Amino acid sequence: MxxxxxxxxxxxxxxxxxxxxxxxxxxxxxxxxxxxxxxxxxxxxxxxxxxxxxxxxxxxxxxxxxxxxxxxxxxxxxxxxxxxxxxxxxxxxxxxxxxxxxxxxxxxxxxxxxxxxxxxxxxxxxxxxxxxxxxxxxxxxxxxxxxxxxxxxxxxxxxxxxxxxxxxxxxxxGIGSTVKMVNQHLAGVHIATACEAMALGIKAGADPRQLYEVICNSAGMSWMFENRVPHILDGDYTPLSAVNIFVKDLGIVLDAARALKFPLPLAAAAHQLYLATAAMGLGGEDDSAVVKYYAGLAGLDLPAPAAKAAP
Structure with a gap:
């Protein structure tokens, strides 16, 4: 409709x-x-x-x-x-x-x-x-x-x-919320995967902006990759959707799956990444801040915010 x-x-x-x-x-x-x-x-x-x-x-x-x-x-x-x-x-x-x-x-x-x-x-x-x-x-x-x-x-x-x-x-x-739950499962996993993939590329020496452009024109691209990675490239973690949202939403997904006795290993792993990022004090930042968890583990230098023009 x-x-x-x-x-x-x-x-x-x-x-x-x-x-x-x-x-x-x-x-x-x-x-x-x-x-x-x-x-x-x-x-x-x-x-x-x-x-x-x-x-x-x-x-x-x-x-x-x-x-x-x-x-x-x-x-x-x-x-x-x-x-x-x-x-x-x-x-x-x-x-x-x-x-x-x-x-x-x-x-x-x-x-x-x-x-x-x-x-x-x-x-x-x-x-x-x-x-x-x-x-x-x-x-x-x-x-x-x-x-x-x-x-x-x-x-x-x-x-x-x-x-x-x-x-x-x-x-x-109840059916509408079931479908949204599935959407949030995918969204949460895709964002976490995008952050992990960008951290891997940066660690291996790829230029972050070139990496982003190539992936957006290749089979590995997802809507979340295309939408969230620019936040990382710009060093701007202003929360359009915060880390804490996916702490909550993937928690809902996992609780529902537990009641159904249905395994969700990917959602569980992604949930741990959001929890770890929140534990770093970053729960109020944009959900792309999961990349900072990887940066902390691997000692990565992420793109810095663009310098503001002088008044």
């Missing part, structure tokens, strides 16, 4: 105005949806208000105004607080409204949220997203969605406003 221009009859709430949430909220405004934003940080609320939206501190404040609410927070605990906490959505959303839960979480949790919301007549789309801050800002995120027919009907305008592709994966919550 590919998104088109969204009608303006739906009022959307976006909870979590971080790099992706702010981009999604701004995209919804551009596509004609009345949009409310929610974030505990005053700076995030101010940024959204500058774009023309309404911003509030608590989910319960926007709930009465919204037909659909996109929840783009960090993890399951934050999602549960947004839904059911003291200032949660359940204290204000009308019957028939829909929540699109987009954090990467254990696939066992969305069915529980779906059942609890259904008791209040509120619908749920289990809708994790991919595409990062860039795709969110363009309104071109990929949504891996599952839920009832009624939930999809209620969420249609909102999904069209924020997404380039919406994959309808099943009629119950």
């Amino acid at each position: 590919t998104a088109a221009a969204a009608p303006s009859s739906c009022t959307l709430g976006v909870i979590g105005l971080g790099s992706m949430g702010l981009g999604a909220a701004r995209s919804a405004l551009r596509r004609g949806l009345a949009t409310w934003g929610c974030d505990p940080q005053p700076a995030a609320r101010a940024a959204f208000e500058q774009a023309g939206g309404h911003a509030v501190q608590h989910p319960s404040e926007l709930a009465p105004h919204c037909d659909a609410v996109l929840v783009l927070v960090v993890n399951a605990a934050q999602t549960e607080a947004v839904l059911f906490g003291e200032h949660g959505l359940v204290h204000g959303l009308r019957r028939g409204a829909v929540v699109i839960a987009s954090a990467t979480v254990d696939p066992a949790l969305p069915p529980q949220w779906e059942a609890r919301l259904a008791e209040r007549g509120i619908l749920l789309i289990d809708g994790p997203v991919s595409g990062g801050a860039k795709k969110a800002a363009e309104g071109q995120m990929t949504v891996m969605a599952s839920g009832s027919d009624a939930a999809f009907a209620a969420a249609d305008a909102a999904l069209q406003a924020i997404a380039g592709k919406v994959y309808r994966l099943g009629d119950r919550a």
Whole structure:
């Protein structure tokens, strides 16, 4: 399912105005949806208000105004607080409204949220997203969605406003999060492998930029290699997606696999690399900082940040 221009009859709430949430909220405004934003940080609320939206501190404040609410927070605990906490959505959303839960979480949790919301007549789309801050800002995120027919009907305008592709994966919550879990397995392993490969090339004496160009035009290239290695080449580890995100997400992957008694040796090895990098005090840096773990082991000189031009 590919998104088109969204009608303006739906009022959307976006909870979590971080790099992706702010981009999604701004995209919804551009596509004609009345949009409310929610974030505990005053700076995030101010940024959204500058774009023309309404911003509030608590989910319960926007709930009465919204037909659909996109929840783009960090993890399951934050999602549960947004839904059911003291200032949660359940204290204000009308019957028939829909929540699109987009954090990467254990696939066992969305069915529980779906059942609890259904008791209040509120619908749920289990809708994790991919595409990062860039795709969110363009309104071109990929949504891996599952839920009832009624939930999809209620969420249609909102999904069209924020997404380039919406994959309808099943009629119950949990399937969307399962597919996102598999995506994060691959993404985490690919980033760790890209860092390992670049460290190997540098140790062996290859020019890092030439190595990058060659691999991007060869069979070893992956999307993550192409996307993350420039951070290493520029010596810029500003967190677009932090090391700690993959400590969490690969932890979710491994926990789910353990429950299934399914071995994941590659994911386990990659998880250890993110844990080791975080233990070095680098958990808040971009996930490409895994290369610094290898640099520390092998005594490598990584590319330095470009010198800033004099004022």
